Amino acid sequence: MADLGPTTESDPVYDRFARLVHAYLGVPVALVTFVGADGQRFPGAVGLPEPWQSLRGTPLSHSFCQHVVAQDRPLVVSDARTVDLLRDNLAIPDLDVIAYAGYPLRDLQGRAVGSLCAIDGTPREWTPDQLAVLEDLALACASEVQLREAAALAADAVRTADRRAEHGQVLLAMSDAFTQTLTPDEVLDAVQRVATEVAGAARASIGIVHPERGALTWARHAAVPGAPVTLWDDEPLSRAESPAVQVVMSGRPLFFDDATTMSEAFPIVAGVGGPGAAAFLPLTTSTATLGGVLLRWHEPRVVDDELRDLLVTLASDASIALERAQLLQRRRDVAHTLQSAMLSHLPSPAGVTLDAVYLPAEVTEQVGGDWYDAMELPDGGFALVVGDVTGHDMRAATRMGQLRSMLRTLLWEHDRPPSRILELLDGINTGTGLEAMATVLLARVEPPTDDGVRTLTWSCAGHPPALLHRAADGTVELAGRPDLPIGFMPDRERHDHEVRLAPGDTLVLYTDGLLERRTESLRTSIDAAARRLAVLPDLGARSLVDALGPTGDRRDDVVVLTLCLGPR
Secondary structure, three states: OOOOOOOOOOOHHHHHHHHHHHHHHOOOEEEEEEEEOOEEEEEEEEOOOOOHHHHOEEOHHHOOHHHHHHHOOOEEEOOHHHOOOOOOOOHHHHHOOOEEEEEEEEOOOOOEEEEEEEEEOOOOOOOHHHHHHHHHHHHHHHHHHHHHHHHHHHHHHHHHHHHHHHHHHHHHHHHHHHHOOOOHHHHHHHHHHHHHHOOOOOEEEEEEEEOOOOEEEEEEOOOOOOOOHHHHOOEEOOOOOOHHHHHHHHOOOEEEOOHHHHHHHOHHHOOOOOOOOEEEEEEEOOOOEEEEEEEEOOOOOOOOHHHHHHHHHHHHHHHHHHHHHHHHHHHHHHHHHHHHHOOOOOOOOOOEEEEEEEEOOOOOOOOOEEEEEEEEOOOOOEEEEEEEEOOOOHHHHHHHHHHHHHHHHHHHHOOOOHHHHHHHHHHHHHHOOOOOOEEEEEEEEOOOOOOOOEEEEEEEEOOOOOEEEEOOOEEEEOOOOOEOOEOOOOOOOOOOEEEEEOOOOEEEEEOHHHOOEOOEOHHHHHHHHHHHHOOOOOOOHHHHHHHHOOOOOOOOOEEEEEEEEOOO
16 A cells, blocks of 8 residues: 555644635645654645545655755745656645745744645746745744744643652652651561552562671562562572672662563573562662662563662662661660660569569660669668659660669668668769759668568659559558759758558559650649559559550650569
8 A cells, every 4th residue: 555644633723824825825735744754744734635635644755845844945846847856756746736835934943844835736937925925924834833842842841840849759758758767677668668659669579688697688578479489588699690689789770671671681580570670779878788679560661760760769768767777776775785784683572572664665765764773771671763864865874874873872881761862862963973864762661560561761852653552441642742853953951751561552663654645744644543553453563554554655764663562
């Protein structure tokens, strides 16, 4: 079948220019033509024979306009059959083009892209007035061409701006997702979430480098139907034929538009994971090689520059977040070990059951200034302490350790009531330059009388009051007058308070993290805890935390120390 050239739609504006040429010059055919590699198109056309009028296009073998464009000047001939350049053009027999006058249409850069032309099927001498009219109409038509080009450029600019804005929002959301992470597990979860929700991947798997083992361990991986069970085994870092290992060791990402391309580069993964596109991204920082991320899509797709930039940014953000989380984890591990080492091993005084629990805050470094202590004294009694140094970090933990050691020394060296011991502690705290700010409740339990009753003497340095569950008479609050916390005014006098403990009674000391709530005052929480304590069947320290402590993430450390006269 003969090549009929391109087909195009009619354009009302360009048709209007063709009609003006047809009317003003009195020609049977008038065209607005544009030339391309595949032929010429007539969005504006009047009077062409069929099928050309309907097709509105011809191959270049039928084009006079191509010469107007190539030479960037008007082409005016009275009889094309006598012109060497045109006599063999198929427009003469097929479109009946004999006389032709065409003026160039130029774009915004001044390049000829088409022509406005008048055509007659018989030889014709074009008058200067006709050519002047045709030139003016061509200039007007060229203005339309340029306006449309400018509008298209503006629309492209808007689309580009929209894409950039959308891309910026995506990057912001991605950055925010990683900023919120605190632990390595949270980072790995965020990588998988961002890879699927933002990058559109069907699944994401993450390998972590273990230099000491010389291996890449797949810490996160998605199920791959039909894959062998060995797919997610540790990979030696010497396994150069593995794309994941190569990416990790080189620090350069790999992108594949489909599984076939990936299999040609790495035969080891042939037939695994379906036909879709793949990306391998290194997790590296300036100081460490952390691992790699494997992304797979269900279908082949072109991994274009925009997607590559997004994936590289994903890997960069994830690397920074993972390195930070690993450092924080190591710091938390060290700090938690330090904190645990500073918590006392509870003694076992005759006739008394002691129990304690310390739980770190879950939204900080998991260390802080809360502590408990219990120690037997030379005279046969023993001391109980709960305290809370201001802060939830390593500094608070170290100050707590120093304050605790000072207090233990003072309790052993001085047979004084709790108020005097706290006065001495406050003076040493200031005098040595430690200057810790802390609340403390210090209690001294005397040896029992013949009927098993013990005297409890306590002094409170700004600490929440202890609760006493009477075996035979409900729960009361030990609401003696509180003095100022340690570290405020060391010269102020402190006060002692006394109560008798009978067999079966349970004393509960705690830090404010047990009862503090955002929605109510500490006073309200203490009153509610006293009521709950009266009916709880188990008054062990951990059971009290479960029953009275905060729900959800703990925003503060929690300490509970209980004393029960007799077995609990």
